[in-house]
Amino acid sequence: MIILCAVWGMAVMAYNVTFQSELILCVPQSASAVAMIALAALIYCIIRLIRHMKRKECIN
Numbered sequence: 696m697i698i699l700c701a702v703w704g705m706a707v708m709a710y711n712v713t714f715q716s717e718l719i720l721c722v723p724q725s726a727s728a729v730a731m732i733a734l735a736a737l738i739y740c741i742i743r744l745i746r747h748m749k750r751k752e753c754i755n
Contacts, residue, residue, distance in 0.1 A: 713736075 715734065722730045 715731065718730050718734060719727050
């Protein structure tokens with residue numbers, strides 16, 4: 696199980712790094728900081744939602 700979690704974590708990290716690099720390339724240089732902040736805020740909100748759902752026992 697630990698190996699599966701480690702592999703899953705590396706896959707998610709690789710996806711995030713790839714997505715961030717594409718995001719930086721697609722937006723103007725002056726807007727790249729704002730785009731990265733927006734992406735980080737979106738990921739933070741998703742994590743909070745998952746934790747909330749786990750506390751309410753919506754997810755096993």
